[in-house]
Every structure is written in structure tokens, then in C-alpha cells.
Amino acid sequence: MEMRAPRIIDVARIAGVSTATVSRALSKPETVAETTRISVLAAAEQTGYRVNHAARNLRRQRTGAIVVLVPNLGNPFFSEILAGIEVMLSRADLNMLVVDTGQAHAKPDLMSEYLHNTRADGIIALDGWLPDSVLASVRDSNASPPIVFACEWTADPSFASVRADNEGGARLAIAHLKALGHSKIGILSGPPDNVLTMARGTGARDAMLGGGIPVRDDFMFDGDFTLDSGVMAAHAWLDLPDRPTAVFCASDQMAFGFISELARSGISVPRSVSVVGFDDIDIAGRYIPALTTVRQPRAGLGTSAARMLLDRLAAPEGGLPTEHLMLDVELIVRDSTGAAPSG
Amino acid sequence: MEMRAPRIIDVARIAGVSTATVSRALSKPETVAETTRISVLAAAEQTGYRVNHAARNLRRQRTGAIVVLVPNLGNPFFSEILAGIEVMLSRADLNMLVVDTGQAHAKPDLMSEYLHNTRADGIIALDGWLPDSVLASVRDSNASPPIVFACEWTADPSFASVRADNEGGARLAIAHLKALGHSKIGILSGPPDNVLTMARGTGARDAMLGGGIPVRDDFMFDGDFTLDSGVMAAHAWLDLPDRPTAVFCASDQMAFGFISELARSGISVPRSVSVVGFDDIDIAGRYIPALTTVRQPRAGLGTSAARMLLDRLAAPEGGLPTEHLMLDVELIVRDSTGAAPSG
DNA sequence: ATTGCGCCTGCAATCGATTACATCAAGGTT
DNA sequence: AACCTTGATGTAATCGATTGCAGGCGCAAT
Incomplete structure (x- = not known):
């Protein structure tokens, strides 16, 4: 009883409309008549239809994912930043693809692979220490998606960044x-x-x-x-x-x-x-x-970086100036500091 | 001077062969004559060709990604497990897609969305506490990719797992x-x-x-x-x-x-x-x-889970029995324990 | 009744790579 | 010389959703 996943055409047949209408009913509901929308949604519900992301992304010329480059996934400092990023991205219906650059540094080819736009719509780098060859390819190639540095950054000010003070x-x-x-x-x-x-x-x-x-x-x-x-x-x-x-x-x-x-x-x-x-x-x-x-x-660094990246994705081709955001820090006084010895 | 990313057909033209041959030269080199292979690789290099993953995945009916469900990304305990997973997956040329279930628990719909096979080829759950509705849909649906629980697990033994003792x-x-x-x-x-x-x-x-x-x-x-x-x-x-x-x-x-x-x-x-x-x-x-x-x-939990999942992906449809792997733990004696007071 | 305008919907092209199948050439066998 | 085998390549269908364009319908204005 092996049953293939329902496709948009199955939904269309049940709802008695074309695939075009189903697509519109699901992604631009306001462009379809009330009654059609209802029957399409019902049909989608009934079949358990889920869009095929590969097909959608192919047609839309995007990937639906953001790559996050982490210098060392094992370091707890980064995990909370990741959490911040994830919140923002999932809201925008983007996937977060995490790459440990500690592993990948050995293979710069692999890295530029990830930075290419068939892999991701955007990049958040928590690692300011990317190989020059990689950075150059990001800057020069128009096949590279927008990139935002968070937490760490590069000497080159042409890359957007979010950092703490x-x-x-x-x-x-x-x-x-x-x-x-x-x-x-x-x-x-x-x-x-x-x-x-x-x-x-x-x-x-x-x-x-x-x-x-x-x-x-x-x-x-x-x-x-x-x-x-x-x-x-x-x-x-x-x-x-x-x-x-x-x-x-x-x-x-x-x-x-x-x-x-x-x-x-x-x-x-x-x-x-x-x-x-x-x-x-x-x-x-x-x-x-x-x-x-x-x-x-930390969470703020993540959310800000994600927000900045989302803005750049939404902006028309090259529309946004390079931005550098600096977040305030705060001194937390506890017990490891005390008056200097008088002697 | 806006230039579109090169496609397989561009490479084909330069190398003077068909797209089929380019595809084969790149993914199954041994099936192509030595000389053709060389000229195809040269053409690919020259154009800076990168495969379009959306197109490949659509055709191959896979997604190229594994979803990892993390109860709380901010918790450092999980980050090292993630690191272990990432090593294994990147070796298999799979992307690691991280989802914070703490965020997603509020929206079970969103979760089952992630668990669907148009989203990922497999799932690693570090969270044993998935909503029943989600678990049920994973178990019953044949549209759900293989799942492995790591670290935590569910009462239901039908799901594969890796755990510490x-x-x-x-x-x-x-x-x-x-x-x-x-x-x-x-x-x-x-x-x-x-x-x-x-x-x-x-x-x-x-x-x-x-x-x-x-x-x-x-x-x-x-x-x-x-x-x-x-x-x-x-x-x-x-x-x-x-x-x-x-x-x-x-x-x-x-x-x-x-x-x-x-x-x-x-x-x-x-x-x-x-x-x-x-x-x-x-x-x-x-x-x-x-x-x-x-x-x-911790790293072992991650790598083992990833390996187990990869095995299941490679295995023919439903070919592998459900597996439960238990890893040894070790007592590390330091200074926070001492002899009981004699009183 | 005719024209015009908006709203909805369908047709069909399109995204880019993969792969089953067909084809063709070269070399070997009888 | 006819036939078969093997290996290499090309042809074209296919994956599933999106979207530009055109058509149809209803309603209002003339």
C-alpha cells in the first residue's frame, strides 16, 4: 500500500480547479475567490498535501535556507547566538543550515561551496577569520548571497556586521x-x-x-x-x-x-x-x-544579525548600504573583584 | 554586467558534449571516456559551474538535508552533540538543518512540517519529548523520513535510538x-x-x-x-x-x-x-x-546517531531493524566528593 | 445593446539537472 | 561479410510548483 506523497495536481483535481489556482490559494490567498479558496484548502487538508520545497525553490530561484558559519559548534558561547538566529529565521520561513568552520577550514573548497547561492540565500558568519580566498570569492562573485558578520567581523568594512561594543x-x-x-x-x-x-x-x-x-x-x-x-x-x-x-x-x-x-x-x-x-x-x-x-x-547578536540579513534579502538588488550595528554591553559586578590590597 | 550563474548546459556547450555527459562526468566519472571527462572538468572549472541543488534534489527526489531537533539550542550540552553530527553529515554531503523545538513546541503544525520528507531526508531528535500528535504522524505516515533519537528517546521502542548508559x-x-x-x-x-x-x-x-x-x-x-x-x-x-x-x-x-x-x-x-x-x-x-x-x-552520541541515520538512508526501503545503541559512561572522580563525616 | 473594466481562473512555459532508453562506432567472432 | 558485444554519448522525458499571459465572466456605465 505504498502511496506517493500527494502533489499539487492531486489537490487540484479534488478541488476541481487547476494547479495554478491551488498554488495561488496557498501562497497568495487574497488573489482567489473566497469559495475556491475554501474548497482548495479543504482538498489540501484532505490529502495532507505539503509543498515540495525542491520544486518550489527551483522555480523561485532560491534555496529557502541561510547558512550559519560557526567557528566551533562545541563552544557554548555560540549556541545562544544560534538560538537567536533560529527564532528570526523560522519566523521568515527560512531554514538554518549550520556549518562548523573548524571542520571546514581544512577544506576551503567545501567552504566556498557553501557560500554559493545554489546552497543558501544568505550567510551569517560568526567566524571573522574566513580564509582570504573565500572572502575574495564572496566579495567578487555575484553568485554569492548577502552575508552578515555577527560577533566577529573582518578587517574589510564592505561586509555588513553586528557586534558587541x-x-x-x-x-x-x-x-x-x-x-x-x-x-x-x-x-x-x-x-x-x-x-x-x-x-x-x-x-x-x-x-x-x-x-x-x-x-x-x-x-x-x-x-x-x-x-x-x-x-x-x-x-x-x-x-x-x-x-x-x-x-x-x-x-x-x-x-x-x-x-x-x-x-x-x-x-x-x-x-x-x-x-x-x-x-x-x-x-x-x-x-x-x-x-x-x-x-x-548574545541572543541579541543573533536576532540582530538575522534581522539585518532578512532586510538585505528583502531589499531590491544591492539596495542597502553596508551596515554596521554595535550593541551595548554591560558590566556585571559580582564577587571576583575587590579592593586592591593596601600594601 | 549582471551575469547569471552558469548552468550545466553552458558547461556542455564549452566542452562540446551534451548535458547528459556533463552530468555523468561530474557525478559518475567512471562511466565517461577519459578524454571527455577531462574536457568537461576543464569547462566546469572555467565557467565556475556549481550544480543547482534545487534542481538536483527535485529530480532525485531527495532534499539533501537532515533535520536535527534540539530541545534548547541555548543549552551548551547539546552543542557538542551537534558538532559530532555535523562532522558525519558533511562527510556524506548532507546539510544539517537545526530546529529549536523549544521555539517550535508552541506550534506542532510547524514541527510536523519539518518532519515531512519534502523538508528533510532524515531526522535526528535530541528531544525525546515530542508531542504525541507529531510522533504519531511520524510513525504512521510513509511520507516521514527515517528518524533516530539521540541522547533522549521515547517510550515507544519502534524508534531507533542512541543513548548513554x-x-x-x-x-x-x-x-x-x-x-x-x-x-x-x-x-x-x-x-x-x-x-x-x-x-x-x-x-x-x-x-x-x-x-x-x-x-x-x-x-x-x-x-x-x-x-x-x-x-x-x-x-x-x-x-x-x-x-x-x-x-x-x-x-x-x-x-x-x-x-x-x-x-x-x-x-x-x-x-x-x-x-x-x-x-x-x-x-x-x-x-x-x-x-x-x-x-x-557527547560527541560520540552525535556521531553515532548520524552514522545510524546514514545507514538507514543507505538501506533499501525498510531494510534495517530498529536499533538501540547504548554508549558507556565513565565516572570522573574529582574534588567535590569526600569521605562521609564520621559523626 | 455595446463597451469597458476588474476579478478570477486556466494554459503552458519554465526553473536546471538527472537518467532510461536509443543510437552509434569500434572491435571481435564465426 | 554478417553479426554480436561493449562502451560512450546523445535525446528527450521527467521531477513539482510557480507565474506571465490570455481569456471568460459579470457588472456598471453609456
Whole structure:
């Protein structure tokens, strides 16, 4: 009793109309007479008709999907952004196609494959670090769908983007530490070539210079946003003859690695050293000590990026100017920061 | 200078062959003469030809995509499973289409839409809690693609599944606490109707009964896997006149909420109470104290589910028996558990 | 009664790739 | 020389929905 899926023509036959009318009744109901619409909908209901997306997309010259490039799907930081994107896209009846660029970086061919317009109607990149060859093909080819960078971005300003105010966030963090009396402040940064690292570093240095706090090379720790790099930084801190009394970490993950490793050496936060993170991931408020950090509007980054992309899709060919949206961040003061030791 | 994307016929013209030959040269190279193949590939390269997936899928009667249903995209626990799935799927040249069922639960129509075979060639559900109406339509309709449950599953054994040994994990946790001398053990469980809650609860109770440890109603705490519910449980624990000396939490998140809230009341883990978690999420090893927990093979759950689904896609119509794969878990002993107080 | 206008509907082309079947050439067999 | 086999290629139908265009109908204005 194998039964093929009903097609539009089956519905048409039952409703006693042509396929054209069925199509219109379903997608542009106001263009059909009331009575026909009712009988078509009834017939569709009766047969359990579902449109064949491949056929529709072929005819309409679109794909019905948006590709989201994620640097590392395993990183919880991105999942909430994804959630934000998904909400917006499903509302617009677009599918969200997720690609882990960590996997795909090895194969740039595969990547440009995804960026081609037979694959997706648009692209949201959470990864600012796309290979140049890929970026070039996106910019030059008219076969590439619109692209929006979210969270991270590229040096090239011709790509639209949504980002958090990373520089401002770093300034807030430093100002907070300064207000607590700290004058020996260290910075644990992300990967050197990363745009977020640079923005946060710039903001932090600006604030320190502006606040009369020395920027010392021996207080600069190199990390890569991961827990482990926070652990490494803790060892570096421990090895210093003259230690900073506060450390601004460019990610919460690194802050956790840093604090936990210090704890193992009996160093207590914030008593011996104050720590500020960046991101405000879920667990931050429930770490011990609860982490003082800069909150990024993660869901907001996702929804804004999706909205921006939808606008560009709706706009007539090349109609919209390149847009850069910056979302505010917020300093969340908790228990990992305290007054500088008076000594 | 608007230029349309090249089509197969453009390649054919340049190579001086028919579209049929181009198609064959690209997808079944061995059926085409060496020389033709070379000139076709050259022509494809020259024009920058990419197949139109809508057209291919229409003709081949498939969609080239797998839908993954995620209960809550914002939850980091799922992101690593997604990563595992993505690796497998991209290897098979299938797209991964992610849907947040938390969003979609409100609209069951939308959900069954996704489960229909014009949308996807297969389904991986990380959500065992699909509405009955949806499940029924999946089971009954022959328009539904194969489905595999990963991580969570349904009461109905007719659906294939991949799961961690939740019962065994819970037994390990209890055995560990017993070995440390605990005889007053509490359980902080997940949402009551959840299959994971039941499996872990069963395992824990079994182990306690088998080990001669009383299962006391006043030591049962209700949670829902979230941080906040761990916090609530901490209050419940504090309110008890007679308190368990160890608590087995059905998720790491709850364990963190529990421990952090106790810490705010000056109760120390593991000195005053031992805590075991479940999942071993990234931060677990770097919490303070580092969390003793049951490790689930998250990436493994994803890759196994994807592999199982791919097998079913490759198999001839209804050729494969329903399969249930159980992956081992592992107890990771860290610092949140210690000997029971001798008093 | 004629004309004109709007509203609804149907006809048929179209989107681009795949593939069953037909064709054709070359080489081997008897 | 007639016939068969094998391998390579072309022809054309096909997947299912959408949509430009044209036609038909009813109603109102002249």
C-alpha cells in the first residue's frame, strides 16, 4: 500500500480547479475567490498535501535556507547566538543550515561551496577569520548571497556586521578595577590575530593610559579564549616576581581556568587578585566566586544579525548600504573583584 | 554586467558534449571516456559551474538535508552533540538543518512540517519529548523520513535510538558515594516526565537498595536540569532538620547551582556535603571544587546517531531493524566528593 | 445593446539537472 | 561479410510548483 506523497495536481483535481489556482490559494490567498479558496484548502487538508520545497525553490530561484558559519559548534558561547538566529529565521520561513568552520577550514573548497547561492540565500558568519580566498570569492562573485558578520567581523568594512561594543566593555572592566584602587592590572587576551582580542585589548589599554595606569609588558598574558589557556596564564602569574593585583580576562572561560588554577595553589580570588571576565556565560553568576564580567547580548547578536540579513534579502538588488550595528554591553559586578590590597 | 550563474548546459556547450555527459562526468566519472571527462572538468572549472541543488534534489527526489531537533539550542550540552553530527553529515554531503523545538513546541503544525520528507531526508531528535500528535504522524505516515533519537528517546521502542548508559552512570555515582562511607544520600533529579530523569533515578535507587542505603523521600529533590533548580535544591537541603551527607545531581548545571548556593550559606563542598554531577560539561573540571561527575560521550552520541541515520538512508526501503545503541559512561572522580563525616 | 473594466481562473512555459532508453562506432567472432 | 558485444554519448522525458499571459465572466456605465 505504498502511496506517493500527494502533489499539487492531486489537490487540484479534488478541488476541481487547476494547479495554478491551488498554488495561488496557498501562497497568495487574497488573489482567489473566497469559495475556491475554501474548497482548495479543504482538498489540501484532505490529502495532507505539503509543498515540495525542491520544486518550489527551483522555480523561485532560491534555496529557502541561510547558512550559519560557526567557528566551533562545541563552544557554548555560540549556541545562544544560534538560538537567536533560529527564532528570526523560522519566523521568515527560512531554514538554518549550520556549518562548523573548524571542520571546514581544512577544506576551503567545501567552504566556498557553501557560500554559493545554489546552497543558501544568505550567510551569517560568526567566524571573522574566513580564509582570504573565500572572502575574495564572496566579495567578487555575484553568485554569492548577502552575508552578515555577527560577533566577529573582518578587517574589510564592505561586509555588513553586528557586534558587541568590545572596546567599551574592556574600558568598563578597567574603570571598575581602577575604582577599586587597582593600579597593577594585567590583561589575559585572546588569540593574537582575532578581532575581538584587538578590540578588547585596545579598549583596555586606552582606559589604562587614560586612567594613569601603567601598561606593563610583563603583565600581558597570551591566551586563546579557552579554559586551558586560563590555566597557563595562572602559572605565568604565579611565576612573576611582581604580580598584578587584578587581571582582565578576555573571556569568561579563561577567567575560570585562571581562577581555578590559582585556587589549587592556594591563591584566593578576589582576596589576592581580582578577576574580570568577558561574555557573562550562564555559569558566570554561579561560579565560586561569582564572576564579575562584561555581559554581551548574545541572543541579541543573533536576532540582530538575522534581522539585518532578512532586510538585505528583502531589499531590491544591492539596495542597502553596508551596515554596521554595535550593541551595548554591560558590566556585571559580582564577587571576583575587590579592593586592591593596601600594601 | 549582471551575469547569471552558469548552468550545466553552458558547461556542455564549452566542452562540446551534451548535458547528459556533463552530468555523468561530474557525478559518475567512471562511466565517461577519459578524454571527455577531462574536457568537461576543464569547462566546469572555467565557467565556475556549481550544480543547482534545487534542481538536483527535485529530480532525485531527495532534499539533501537532515533535520536535527534540539530541545534548547541555548543549552551548551547539546552543542557538542551537534558538532559530532555535523562532522558525519558533511562527510556524506548532507546539510544539517537545526530546529529549536523549544521555539517550535508552541506550534506542532510547524514541527510536523519539518518532519515531512519534502523538508528533510532524515531526522535526528535530541528531544525525546515530542508531542504525541507529531510522533504519531511520524510513525504512521510513509511520507516521514527515517528518524533516530539521540541522547533522549521515547517510550515507544519502534524508534531507533542512541543513548548513554544513564542507569549505569547513576549506579557508578552511588557506588562511589557508598565507597566513601555515605549512607545518607540525596537525589536531585531532572524534570519528572523526562526519560533521562527516570533512567538516572532508577539506576540510583537500584544501587542504593542493592547497597543497603535507605531511599528516603525527604532526601529527594526536584529539579529540571537548570542552574536555578540547583539553587532551589540548596535551599531545600538547608531547610532539612536531618540532612543527606551526599547528593547525586542529575546534571552538572544543577550541581553547580547547588554548590554555589550552599557556598553562600557558608556550607562547604565536599567537607559538609559531597556532590556528584552528571554530563561532565567542559567547566566541570575547573569548577571550585572540581566536580566529580559522570561523563557522557557527547560527541560520540552525535556521531553515532548520524552514522545510524546514514545507514538507514543507505538501506533499501525498510531494510534495517530498529536499533538501540547504548554508549558507556565513565565516572570522573574529582574534588567535590569526600569521605562521609564520621559523626 | 455595446463597451469597458476588474476579478478570477486556466494554459503552458519554465526553473536546471538527472537518467532510461536509443543510437552509434569500434572491435571481435564465426 | 554478417553479426554480436561493449562502451560512450546523445535525446528527450521527467521531477513539482510557480507565474506571465490570455481569456471568460459579470457588472456598471453609456
